[in-house]
Amino acid sequence: MAAESGKKWVLTVTAQTPTNIAVIKYWGKRDEDLILPINDSISVTLDPDHLCTTTSVAVSPAFTHDRMWLNGKEVSLSGGRYQNCLRELRSRASDVEDEEKGIKITKKDWEKLHVHVVSYNNFPTAAGLASSAAGLACLVFSLAKLMNVKEDHSKLSAIARQGSGSACRSLYGGFVKWIMGKEENGSDSIAVQLADEKHWDDLVIIIAVVSSRQKETSSTSGMRDTVETSMLIKHRAKEVVPKRIIQMEEAIKNRDFPAFARLTCADSNQFHAVCLDTLPPIFYMNDTSHRQEPFFNSSFINVIVPHFYLPIISCVEKWNRHEETPQVAYTFDAGPNAVLISHNRKAAALLLQRLLFYFPPQSDTDLNSYVIGDKTILKDAGIHEMKDIEALAPPPEIKDTNLTQRHKGDVSYFICTRPGRGPVVLTDESRSLINPETGLPK
Amino acid sequence: MAAESGKKWVLTVTAQTPTNIAVIKYWGKRDEDLILPINDSISVTLDPDHLCTTTSVAVSPAFTHDRMWLNGKEVSLSGGRYQNCLRELRSRASDVEDEEKGIKITKKDWEKLHVHVVSYNNFPTAAGLASSAAGLACLVFSLAKLMNVKEDHSKLSAIARQGSGSACRSLYGGFVKWIMGKEENGSDSIAVQLADEKHWDDLVIIIAVVSSRQKETSSTSGMRDTVETSMLIKHRAKEVVPKRIIQMEEAIKNRDFPAFARLTCADSNQFHAVCLDTLPPIFYMNDTSHRQEPFFNSSFINVIVPHFYLPIISCVEKWNRHEETPQVAYTFDAGPNAVLISHNRKAAALLLQRLLFYFPPQSDTDLNSYVIGDKTILKDAGIHEMKDIEALAPPPEIKDTNLTQRHKGDVSYFICTRPGRGPVVLTDESRSLINPETGLPK
Known part of the structure; x- marks a missing residue:
């Protein structure tokens, strides 16, 4: 698994993802498991300076199972929608190497390694402010970075969609369309950016x-x-x-x-x-x-x-x-x-x-x-x-x-x-929500 | 106009008409003047013992213009909808003769004679209880009786409809359908009875x-x-x-x-x-x-x-x-x-x-x-x-x-x-709302 697999290393990534508000609404699914909608929708991404989710994800050979903490409380990851996202991401993971820390994870290792997810909203959860959209988008985006998933945002949006429909629209800044798609497997039910946040910044x-x-x-x-x-x-x-x-x-x-x-x-x-x-x-x-x-x-x-x-x-x-x-x-x-x-x-x-x-x-x-x-x-x-x-x-x-x-x-x-940017990785270690020694929430 | 037209006779008719509640709703007109709806509707007629309009109408050569009193207050009859109803009724009026009172009115006289209308609801006007439906239906029904209009209820419903759309459904008891019709002149936009009030009297x-x-x-x-x-x-x-x-x-x-x-x-x-x-x-x-x-x-x-x-x-x-x-x-x-x-x-x-x-x-x-x-x-x-x-x-x-x-x-x-009966003429003179001497409200 790694040159020094005996050592209890923890590898983390922290990302920030915006929430979004639909201006043409999503209401109604044609497939409940895959979360495929019955119509296209369009949203405006909101400035993450004011409304966003920050998520730190970590992997370590010391982790015994997948765990998640949301706003300071541990929550279960056993739900089908979380599991769908994790499965999709693991299947697309690539080799990861951190020479400095002496970490090497192969594509195959990801099937066995467990992750910790620590997530925090800077706005009230479930107050109708699309916290699940930002949350799932951030989970998918940060894990994709951690696992070196090489898909573009559009493909990631199809994964986030399986966690929470409108989450797919949080993968981009500005103005975003969720194309309902036609395929039964949902592969073409993805989000695309119509215009970035600078296009119409008077709003x-x-x-x-x-x-x-x-x-x-x-x-x-x-x-x-x-x-x-x-x-x-x-x-x-x-x-x-x-x-x-x-x-x-x-x-x-x-x-x-x-x-x-x-x-x-x-x-x-x-x-x-x-x-x-x-x-x-x-x-x-x-x-x-x-x-x-x-x-x-x-x-x-x-x-x-x-x-x-x-x-x-x-x-x-x-x-x-x-x-x-x-x-x-x-x-x-x-x-x-x-x-x-x-x-x-x-x-x-x-x-x-x-x-x-x-x-x-x-x-x-x-x-x-x-x-x-x-x-x-x-x-x-x-x-x-x-x-x-x-x-x-x-x-x-x-x-x-x-x-x-x-x-x-x-x-x-x-x-x-105002309209805001899409997801970003936060490289400043001090922004991480995970203790790099223990792999637990700070 | 009459054998003794010098005498100030007053001829009156009093009728009672129910209100109705739509169970398949009427909302939207295809012709605003004729009040032609964009869909059929179905209503239940409510028992006039509890909710009804009583209307007395009178004609006299002494009347100088058409007048109406609603719930004790004089109201204008100049509105287009009232005028449409009055015009339609006058054009269908027939000879009326009351040998006892020595009154004889010919079909032609109705064009020149004026009417008084006195109407009273036994429930609050404009409290959303279809007072205009009962009111217009009663106006049309009682005037039709006074003027000896020989049309059936269906034809009368088309006249009442021009006063207030849902009024056409108050021409029958029980369960009533207002057929939207297809004709541009509205002649087939009429109410028909689906079943009388005894058909389903458990309700x-x-x-x-x-x-x-x-x-x-x-x-x-x-x-x-x-x-x-x-x-x-x-x-x-x-x-x-x-x-x-x-x-x-x-x-x-x-x-x-x-x-x-x-x-x-x-x-x-x-x-x-x-x-x-x-x-x-x-x-x-x-x-x-x-x-x-x-x-x-x-x-x-x-x-x-x-x-x-x-x-x-x-x-x-x-x-x-x-x-x-x-x-x-x-x-x-x-x-x-x-x-x-x-x-x-x-x-x-x-x-x-x-x-x-x-x-x-x-x-x-x-x-x-x-x-x-x-x-x-x-x-x-x-x-x-x-x-x-x-x-x-x-x-x-x-x-x-x-x-x-x-x-x-x-x-x-x-x-x-409960479901109730359609309009009836009240023959008991004491129920009349009009003073038979003056032709004014009692």
Whole structure:
């Protein structure tokens, strides 16, 4: 296995992988094991400076089995989806040699060697911020580096896809398309980059996080129910999405914000529409606004966040109409957060004023923890301290301010971010999450 | 005009017309002036003992113009839809003779004579209980009787349709289909009876009324927006509804409650799904749970009632699943009320227990005004006084009672009713709403 296999060496790699938000949604699988979707989807990769997963992976002859720690807690790797990814990666591993450390691993050794995975999100897990997308993408990307897998990102995306569908889109920065593919074995169901993050760097993305206390809820059963019972999903997948994909690619290519915004909002609404067309209907939920027993024991079905979704949609639609051209697009995933994409910094500052007007923080909140990420947007919005939020006037597009409700405390915090880069290896040893001596989490 | 036209005679007719609830929904017009729909719909007529419009119409040579009073207030008849109905009826009027009163009106006289219309709903106007359906149907039916229009109910339904689309379905009792028709002039867009109210008289219908304080809001602009912007509505109208209509007719014919319930719930959810697929998205609303400014000045767009819709859907879905066969179907129109159709009296009593458990009245409410209509269901449910509601245990299908929320005060009242008869003329003069001397409201 190595020249000095008697020595307890540990070889590690650390990588950072972004999360992504779909602007043309993925909902519905044609193959549940391979995670093959019923339509193409398009996403924007979010800046990993604000939202990312960092994963360190290690291999050592001393490891007795594959182990994983997520956000400080050991979790099982025995799930079929993790196993699929590990198997695919091991079968593509190549020789690895580290002369300095005197390590030599042959292609064949990888079948017997065990790995440790230590992963950490810089944002709340399972708060609907695609933590599983970033997490699985990072697992696959870092293990591929460790194992010297020579496939390109596209091939890696097909492996990450088997861990979590939308993870395949986190293998690239900028604007990414997940091609549904036609092959039964899924080999052509891969992600490709449409444009990198510099192509359209005016965009500013603001995420309203409702609750970070939410439990992990799988969208798998919801998707299955929709595919089995909705009379509209097939039409969406076959007729609507293919046209929207072409239009969205064109909008991104031309940096055509009105078209981009129109398609993004329409597709978010249609995704929620097909959820509602499911039997039993699927709504999306928020712990904070109302706790409700799961519909059935078998699956935890989410419920709409009216205090949250509706004022945001209403705010955006009113403002866009008032300006006569879209300033901002909204999109809601299968979780309790809103993602708002603004045309540029100026629109983002105006948006943030509106969001802080409608969703002021609780009085004991620290402004510094209420708006995180790129805080320069906050400055552009003229908000320097809490009293600036209190002093915000209703947006000019509001006709009857008496009917305007403010929703204090409904939002946990806002994240200001932008389109960002794809996965990178972190060479700085101090960034590693694994103790190089023990092979355990630091 | 009459043998004694110098005498100020007043000739009146009084009729009562039921409201109806669609179980296969009407949403979307192909012709806005003629009110021609993009799909067939099916409704259940509700018992007029509990929900109906009573309308008295009068004609007199002393009347100087057409006038109408609705629920005690004079309203304008100048709207295009009223005018269409009046024109259609006048053109079909026949000779009328009342020898006793010495009145003789010829076919030609009707062009010059004016009418008074006095209408009264025994339920809240514009609370989403299809008051316009019952109202327009009653207007057309009573005027047709007054004017001796010799057309059958089907032809009258085509006239009522031009006043308010769903009004055409109120011309019959029991189960009614509105055939969309193919003709450009709308002559074949008529209602037909599928089965009368005795065909399936086990059914018990419970309506939860959320707010009777709501303003009249037209669904016209919402439908138009959906037809213009939804990518799913055409598929619904062309592919989904035609199949469901066949299945629903079959379910009604065979009194197949599981099929009836499945189709009813699925179609209600799909109707709300296409509303959500509209740009801007349409949600349905309730004044009580949150007031919100209309999205735009041009149209008042409603917003979902989560405190209300979701617990009801959740309650019904859980119970149906627990029983392994549907006990009850839910359907929500473009308004803030829920209509629940139970298989039989036994299921209705169990449903009412559940509804009263989840939606108890405010403590100062009188039980007698909280559950109205057929109160025998309340007795079957074992509820005799307010403390019986307080003593209700959570339904057995609830696993975790800690997570169960009760929504005190969210429902204004419940109406227990059943499928009912079509329009009738009330011959008892004391039921007339018009003073036979003055021709004005009593």
